[in-house]
Amino acid sequence: MVVCKFGGSSVADAGQIRKVKSILESDERRSVVVVSAPGKRNKEDDKITDLLYRYNDMVRSGQSCRPVFNVIAKRFSEIAHALGVEEKELAEKLDDIRYQIDAGRGADYTASRGEYLSAYIISMFLGWEFIDAADVIVINSDSTVNDETYARLSKRLESGKRYVIPGFYGVSEQGVVKTFTRGGSDITGAIVARALSAELYENWTDVSGVAAADPRIVEDAASVPELSYDEVRELSDVGASVFHEEAIAPIYHLGIPINIRNTNRPEDAGTMIVPQAKRGGLAGISVKGGLSRLSLRRLMLFKRSGMRHALLTMLHIFGIRPCYSLFGIDSIVWYFDSRMASESVCHSMCERLKGEFALDEISVDSGYAVMGIVGSRDSIAKGCMDAVAALSREGIDVVSVNLGSSEISALIGIHEKDAKAALKAAYASLFD
Numbered sequence: 359m360v361v362c363k364f365g366g367s368s369v370a371d372a373g374q375i376r377k378v379k380s381i382l383e384s385d386e387r388r389s390v391v392v393v394s395a396p397g398k399r400n401k402e403d404d405k406i407t408d409l410l411y412r413y414n415d416m417v418r419s420g421q422s423c424r425p426v427f428n429v430i431a432k433r434f435s436e437i438a439h440a441l442g443v444e445e446k447e448l449a450e451k452l453d454d455i456r457y458q459i460d461a462g463r464g465a466d467y468t469a470s471r472g473e474y475l476s477a478y479i480i481s482m483f484l485g486w487e488f489i490d491a492a493d494v495i496v497i498n499s500d501s502t503v504n505d506e507t508y509a510r511l512s513k514r515l516e517s518g519k520r521y522v523i524p525g526f527y528g529v530s531e532q533g534v535v536k537t538f539t540r541g542g543s544d545i546t547g548a549i550v551a552r553a554l555s556a557e558l559y560e561n562w563t564d565v566s567g568v569a570a571a572d573p574r575i576v577e578d579a580a581s582v583p584e585l586s587y588d589e590v591r592e593l594s595d596v597g598a599s600v601f602h603e604e605a606i607a608p609i610y611h612l613g614i615p616i617n618i619r620n621t622n623r624p625e626d627a628g629t630m631i632v633p634q635a636k637r638g639g640l641a642g643i644s645v646k647g648g649l650s651r652l653s654l655r656r657l658m659l660f661k662r663s664g665m666r667h668a669l670l671t672m673l674h675i676f677g678i679r680p681c682y683s684l685f686g687i688d689s690i691v692w693y694f695d696s697r698m699a700s701e702s703v704c705h706s707m708c709e710r711l712k713g714e715f716a717l718d719e720i721s722v723d724s725g726y727a728v729m730g731i732v733g734s735r736d737s738i739a740k741g742c743m744d745a746v747a748a749l750s751r752e753g754i755d756v757v758s759v760n761l762g763s764s765e766i767s768a769l770i771g772i773h774e775k776d777a778k779a780a781l782k783a784a785y786a787s788l789f790d
């Protein structure tokens with residue numbers, strides 16, 4: 359059997375949901391479907407999940423927020439109406455959800471209602487059974503999947519039946535509704551594929567597979583026919599947001615293939631993601647911005663055993679988890695997501711680290727990006743050097759190069775203002 363996940367744009371309105379139905383009906387192996395909340399219908403539109411977070415923020419800060427909820431309710435009612443789904447029960451659910459949010463159920467519960475209502479309407483439209491993710495998906499406090507999930511799913515799912523399951527959320531070990539990070543419906547799809555030992559996990563979206571570079575920046579970037587699990591994890595970690603980087607983990611050891619497909623062009627083959635790709639050469643490049651760079655220096659830094667560990671512990675105390683690291687004989691550079699700490703938190707942290715560890719220098723600056731080059735082992739070193747050469751031809755500053763910490767990727771630190779130009783220049787040099 360095949361588990362299908364349809365993303366936000368694939369369920370954005372009734373017309374899209376009809377396409378979902380025809381895709382499901384064209385292959386009877388497609389018997390379990392995971393859905394996202396309705397996404398954008400056009401560039402200017404809002405995603406339901408964003409509106410729900412906004413509504414919750416407004417409720418918390420005591421602002422008048424009825425119009426925002428009305429927009430959300432109208433989107434769902436319009437979809438149900440156009441699909442001929444009974445609207446009375448939906449209206450009752452919407453009333454109850456507003457009541458629960460207003461009563462302070464919190465951001466995770468609020469955001470989860472987009473997927474909950476989407477799956478409810480789609481299950482009614484298809485005539486397939488609805489399973490509430492809150493009954494089957496258990497999420498640990500670090501957002502990893504609790505093994506209890508698989509016990510619950512195998513008890514709940516019967517072979518030969520057809521199900522619709524909302525993506526993105528489950529419950530904590532304490533039974534409170536909890537979401538994965540943004541884009542997390544991809545993870546739910548992988549969990550369900552693992553629970554059912556599916557022959558294939560189809561991930562339906564609005565592009566015909568993973569492109570060699572973000573198609574919003576490099577418009578003509580070609581789709582890559584085949585990628586390995588590890589390559590996709592590396593690419594999505596540096597910003598290729600088409601597939602959540604944590605969605606490989608549930609199926610990694612089972613080797614279930616993943617097929618990224620386009621709901622608007624179901625005839626396209628898309629990208630196959632498999633344990634080991636047969637393809638050689640470079641797989642793709644991507645760039646992730648919004649990073650800050652913590653740079654510190656102390657003579658004989660690594661002579662003191664445990665120093666690196668102690669520094670990291672201190673960073674954690676200030677809420678910072680670095681995502682990329684570089685080590686020198688007397689220095690360390692850590693990149694981290696700028697949203698993790700405000701300027702004043704960074705300032706206090708620097709003061710504290712400088713005093714406590716007797717550092718010679720320490721600084722934090724925002725406005726950085728990292729470009730990742732991903733591919734087979736024998737292609738990475740040359741790919742990295744060619745990309746650096748392409749950036750320098752364009753006059754783009756290279757702030758750091760990290761080659762070798764992963765055998766299938768190289769990371770080039772740049773200024774965020776150069777991110778788009780850098781991606782275009784590197785793509786032209788490596789792929790055109």
Ligand code: ADP
Pocket residue numbers: 364365366367368394397541562563564565567568569570571572573574597598599600601642644
């Ligand atoms: P969904 O809502 O279906 O999960 P997402 O918006 O999460 O869809 O992911 C699809 C989007 O990912 C594409 O529309 C594209 O803009 C973006 N994207 C970023 N990098 C890439 C890439 N390398 N290849 C394809 N799409 C990419």
Ligand code: ASP
Pocket residue numbers: 365366394395405407408472525526539540541542543544
């Ligand atoms: N709806 C959620 C989001 O917008 C989850 C998802 O689409 O995968 O992040």
Ligand code: MG
Pocket residue numbers: 365541544599600601602
């Ligand atoms: Mg997504």
